[in-house]
Amino acid sequence: MRFVEPQGRARRCRALAGLALSCLVTACATRNAADAIATELAQSFEAQSGVMLDRLQQSPDQALCSEPGAAASSASLAQRRAIERAARDGVRFPSGAPPSPQAWLGDWRRGERIAQSGVGLQTSDRPGTEAGGNCYGCHRLAPTEIAYGTLGPSLTGYGLRHPPDEAGLRDTWIRLFDSHAFDACSVMPRFGARGILSEEQLRDLLALLLDPQSPVNR
Numbered sequence: 001m002r003f004v005e006p007q008g009r010a011r012r013c014r015a016l017a018g019l020a021l022s023c024l025v026t027a028c029a030t031r032n033a034a035d036a037i038a039t040e041l042a043q044s045f046e047a048q049s050g051v052m053l054d055r056l057q058q059s060p061d062q063a064l065c066s067e068p069g070a071a072a073s074s075a076s077l078a079q080r081r082a083i084e085r086a087a088r089d090g091v092r093f094p095s096g097a098p099p100s101p102q103a104w105l106g107d108w109r110r111g112e113r114i115a116q117s118g119v120g121l122q123t124s125d126r127p128g129t130e131a132g133g134n135c136y137g138c139h140r141l142a143p144t145e146i147a148y149g150t151l152g153p154s155l156t157g158y159g160l161r162h163p164p165d166e167a168g169l170r171d172t173w174i175r176l177f178d179s180h181a182f183d184a185c186s187v188m189p190r191f192g193a194r195g196i197l198s199e200e201q202l203r204d205l206l207a208l209l210l211d212p213q214s215p216v217n218r
């Protein structure tokens with residue numbers, strides 16, 4: 001998906017600016033204005049490199065979490081809890097053995113590469129590029145890192161706070177597989193549920209977070 005050619009982009013920018021101005025004037029009083037902006041935006045993208053326009057369709061949970069005032073309404077609170085339950089029910093745990101560090105933890109060195117990689121699922125990627133987790137974009141991981149995002153909490157020492165016993169393994173797996181199991185409106189990507197990362201990649205990330213030898217825990 002990418003913006004259309006420069007002339008088209010300029011024309012659409014002007015159209016969007018006009019719409020935004022009319023929204024300010026009317027305080028976006030009508031849903032029509034919001035729909036018109038959504039339509040203009042949708043027409044500004046085209047499919048590219050396997051990134052298709054269905055990305056522009058919000059899932060029901062995205063739509064709910066985008067509603068102004070949703071957090072305050074008790075109706076949407078019930079919907080949020082329902083989304084969280086459904087996310088939890090949809091988690092696929094690692095195949096085979098029951099939770100134990102030997103059975104579930106992959107290789108933290110590979111996990112570190114996945115956590116520091118932001119490629120995948122972008123229009124600038126060659127089709128078929130394996131996605132990374134882009135964890136560093138939102139979290140601090142190893143204490144030696146100097147560049148990291150702060151949208152999410154620091155994960156430095158995560159494995160010391162969450163020992164890799166059965167509860168630690170399961171809860172962390174659920175968090176990586178589908179962040180909506182904990183919060184329907186979480187901004188953290190739903191790595192397993194949306195097929196962004198494979199089971200093997202998730203095991204490697206689990207090791208990065210929980211293995212005592214991982215730089216996250218040293």
Ligand code: HEC
Nearest residue numbers: 133134135137138151152153175179183186187188189205
């Ligand atoms: C777009 C930002 C973003 C990205 C990318 C992201 N996260 Fe998160 N993560 C968050 C936020 C925000 C939270 C706080 C809880 C919430 O809102 O869901 C969080 C919470 C967590 C937690 C729970 C922390 C705790 O102390 O309980 C873990 C573990 C975690 N993320 C791991 C990861 C890993 C591993 C990756 C990469 C595979 C990753 N996150 C990628 C935003 C992100």
